[in-house]
Amino acid sequence: MRLLGRMSLQTKVLLIQIGIVVLVAGLISTTVISVLANLVEQQAGERALGIGEAVALMPEVRNAFDAPDPSAELQPLAESVRQAAGVSFVVISNRDLIRYTHPNRELIGRSLLDPPPAGGVPEDDAKPLRGEPVVVQEEGSLGRSIRAKVPIYNTTGTLVGAVSVGILVERVQDRLARDLPALAATAAAALLAGIGVSFLLARHIKGQTLGLEPAEIAALFEQREAMLHGIREGVVAVDRAGQITVVNDEARRLLRLPDGVEGWPVAEVIPDSGLPRVLTSGQSEADQSTQLNGRWIVVSRIPVRIRGKLVGAIATFRDRTEFEELALELQGTRSYLNTLRAQAHEFANKLHTIAGLLELGWEDQAVAFITQTTREQQQWIDELPTRIADPELAALLVGKASVASERGISFSVSEHSKLSSAHRASGLRTILGNLIENAFDAVDGQARRDVVVSIEEEPDELHVEVRDSGPGVPEALLSHIFESGFSTKSTDPGSRGFGLALVHKLVETQGGKITVHNDGGAVFEVHLPRRVVAPPAPAPPVMV
Structure with a gap:
């Protein structure tokens, strides 16, 4: 059992196949030999019967039964037939089963039933005496033989005896033995062919399993x-x-x-x-x-x-949902940091200006500068909440205004813009923040630097538009600008900032649609369905 466990799959399959081939070849050979032996015996019996019927019809045989000494006439004739036909014996007997002929002359004149059997005349000997020919295999004086017993009638049609023609079984076996080498050669060829096929099958199975074992x-x-x-x-x-x-x-x-x-x-x-x-x-x-x-x-x-x-x-x-959401959140955080940085830089500049005016003793100019700065900032703070009911979105826009001021960009929210508290769209701050940053990037280095944001409510949707005065989007890029992996940042004119692909996905997540076209610069339009109204997602507060 251990040896079997250590064998490879190919070896196991080969041995099993060889065993099956040997078993099948053995069964077939045994069957063929058995059938061939029966066939040879049947042919021997039919041959003996044919010879016996021919002898029974010979005139010399039929007339000899009326002669004074039938044995003298029949013995030479029987021996002549035996030798000519190549059979083992031709025995002619009368109705009393007394032999008239026999290869062993000492048995001529003696009974076929010597010694007499206890049960009377056997059926195989009685049938010919009733006129019925019979073919049997039995033991006789010369050994076991296949013999045919045929009744003999004289010229008047009277049953006068029987002739028994036999072929010894050993002679039949000798003939069968002569056929065995050819049969053995055929079986060996079939066995070798089977082993060859088994080997090929085992190799095929090994190839199919890539040489791997069952385990x-x-x-x-x-x-x-x-x-x-x-x-x-x-x-x-x-x-x-x-x-x-x-x-x-x-x-x-x-x-x-x-x-x-x-x-x-x-x-x-x-x-x-x-x-x-x-x-x-x-x-x-x-x-x-x-x-x-x-x-x-x-x-x-x-x-x-x-x-x-x-x-x-x-x-x-x-x-990639979590990663995309984190990326958008990170971009929002970066935008928030940029806003804080711009505000800090702007206020630092204003403080330096105020400090300079005070050091020079120009208190009135310092007061006027503070008043003007406060008025500009307060205008955004006072105006936006009346139109944009989302505090965090309003704070985002105020912060973007500070960034725009720092970068020398004219940033405004259209007078028609309005967003009610009941009409908030999830992710709007992220979407709008990214689009505004891209607009700022687009107008950098341009003689005219205008960015206008429009937020309008409609019965079934929210319409957001971000318009810039930059060089616009090249026509060749319009159909690819929102594709994943498409980089919009380059040194070429009209290149966009970051996040457009992610913004596009976020808009689609909300069931909306985003488009871009050129109209004196790039115009990004976002349509968000009203059915996605939800409280705004948490976002970092925008300091103003």
Whole structure:
């Protein structure tokens, strides 16, 4: 048993196949020999019967029974027939079972039943005396033989005796033995062919299992299952026909799939999987972002080939929602820090101005400067809350005004802008903050630096517009500016700032739409449906 456990799979399969081949070859050979032996014996019996019937019809034999000494006439004739036919004996007897002929002359004149049997005349000897020929295998004076016993009628039709023609069994076996070498050669050839096929089959199985043993295959399967159901990426695999073969737990969670989808067409279960497209094109699709069930998902699709033949495809799904949200939050924090930095720098400059005026003794000018600065800042503080009911959004706009002032940008909120407290859109501060920063970047270095924000309420949606006086977005980039991985920062004119791809995803998450076009600069428009009204997400307070 230990030896069997140490054997390789190929050796086990080979030995099992060889054992089966040897067993089958042995059974077939035994069957063939048995059938051949029966056939040879049947042929010997039919031959003896034919010779016996011919002897019984010979005129010399029929007339000899009326002669004074039948044995004298029949013995030479019987021996002549025996030698000519190649049989073991030709024995002619009368109705009393007394032999008239026999190869052993000493038995001529003696009874066939010498010594007489206790049960009377055997049936095989009685049948010919009733006119019924018979073929039997029995023990006789010369040994065991296959013999045919045929009744003999004289010229008047009277049954006068019987002739027994026999072939010794050993002679039949000798003939069978002459056929055995050819049979053995055939069996050996079949056995060798079977062993050869078994060897090829064992090699094929080894190739199919990549040379792995059953224990290794089982271990790999267990590792595969543990890996599939342990990783934090969803995995869906399909075969060449597009039917699902593998779905792990994370894929079920992300795609909200029920149990038992294996074997179903992926086009029906996951219409937007993209796997049928990969099966058709045979091309990989890496790291494509998509919106699914309100979450940001990164999908990679690869075709599966075995020995160069396309056999299926695999898609992986990575949930990037948390990372994208953190990225947006980080961008908001950076924007907040930039606002604080700009405000600190602006107030430092103003304090330096006030300090200089006081040192020079120009108190009236210092008071006038303070009054003007306070009036400008207070105008934003007093005006915005009356139109923008979201305190944090209003604070964001005031902070952006400070940044704009620091950077020499004319920043304004259109007089038609209005946002009621009952119409707040989740993520609006993040969306608007990023678009304003991009607008500031767009007008840097321009002779005219204007950025205008418009927030208008409509019955079914909220319309947000950020317009700048920069060089606009090149026509070639308009269709790509929101693509994931597309970098909008460069030294080229019209390059945008950061976060447009993430803003686009956030807008889509809210069920909205964002567009861009050129009109004396870039114009970004965001439409957020009213149905997503929700309290604003927490954001860092904006200091003014």
